[in-house]
Amino acid sequence: MTGERARKRTAREHSRLVTAGDVDGLLALYAPDAVFEDPVGSGARQGHEALRAHFTATAAGGPAETVEDTVAGQDGCHVLSRITSVSGYRPLGPRYAARGWLAPPHGAEPAFLRRHYALQLRVGPSGLIEDMRAYWGRPDLEVSADGTDFTGPARLTPREEALRRLPETYLARLTGGDVEGTVALFAEDIVFEDPVGGILLRGKDALREHVFRGSAGKVHEVLxxxxxxxxxxxxxxxxxxxxxxxxxxxxxxxxVCEIDDAGFGVHIRGYWGLGDLTMGPAPLTPEPSSPAPERPA
Structure with a gap:
């Protein structure tokens, strides 16, 4: 197990090294047999050789990462960051377009690529990263001609739209006191961890009791x-x-919410550590507008 502060330092250093284009420095953060998937859904790879190829391609675009927040799990190993990255369109843009993740440019090629993502790291007892997962989908990719006016996909699939509405739907029902409506969003065999490393609930009956305690004005949240x-x-x-x-x-x-083919939540993992918890009155933080960080010269 590694402490929350140490894991957060690792996550921040990861983003700093990505922005610096320091591939060797990034590899030094990883265990030799580390597994990674970037993006989740594209297939896992393993080992330093695959990591080097991955980070070399990333560094070629000159990325600049803005870390919006970093939180730790209470399980002694996980740390997650919500990140926005801006890079040159090449070399990754054409690859993404060939895979159908981006619309191929019509006319002049975009100059910049922006990616919104969540980085999940599992840090082992040695302090090295043993597993990396980067969550982002087609709606999280945007392009721009000048680095200021970014646009994403013209259309989303019904599945993409439903996924992106789900957190707001859940929060609206929860804060509105609609316990049954909230529970109806989940599968019968739902597994609910909030926080990871702390509470573990299985099944709708256990979830119903948890939702009741947090409903009817007892929870206020900015997403x-x-x-x-x-x-x-x-x-x-x-x-x-x-x-x-x-x-x-x-x-x-x-x-992190996992959704089945029917659109029901099957596994919910809420990551927050003791360092992410404060007692007493404190203002809620609104989500910042999507930043466009300056790329390194």
Missing amino acids: GRPVSSMDGRFVVIRGDARVRVPADMRMRMIT
Whole structure:
């Protein structure tokens, strides 16, 4: 197990090294047999050789990462960041277009590529990253001619739209006191971890009791921009929540929601650590507008 602060330092260093284009520095953060999937849904790969190829291609675009928040799990190993990255359109843009993840340019090629994503790291006892997952889907890719006016896909699939609406639907029903409507969003065999490493609930009956305790004005939350996955099975959301029962608490969290083919939640993982929890009155933080960080010269 590694402490929350150490894991957060690893996550921040990861983003710093990505922006610096330091491939060797990034590899030094990873265990030799580390597994990674970027994006989730594209297939897992393993080992430093595959990581080097992955980060070399990323570095070629000159990425600049803005970390919007970093939270830790209470399981002693996970840390998650919500990140926005701006890079040159090449070399990754044409690859994404060839895979159908981006619309091929008509006329002049875009100069910039923006990606909204959630980075999940599992850090082992040695302090090295053993597993990396980057959650982002087609709606999380945007292009721009000048680096200021970014546009995403012209149309989303019904599945993509449903995934991105789900967190707002859940929050509206929860804060409105609609317990049964909230529980109806989940499968019968739902697994609910909030926080990961703390509460573990299985099945709708256990979830119903949990929802009842948080409903009817007891929870107030500001949600960030959702990101998804290329396989259409995950939506990840950053939240800033105020819980008033049993005490006045504020929690910064990142929640990973797995959705089945019928659109029901089957596994919910809420990541927040003791360092992401404050007691007493504190203002909620609105989601910042999507930044366009300056790329390194």
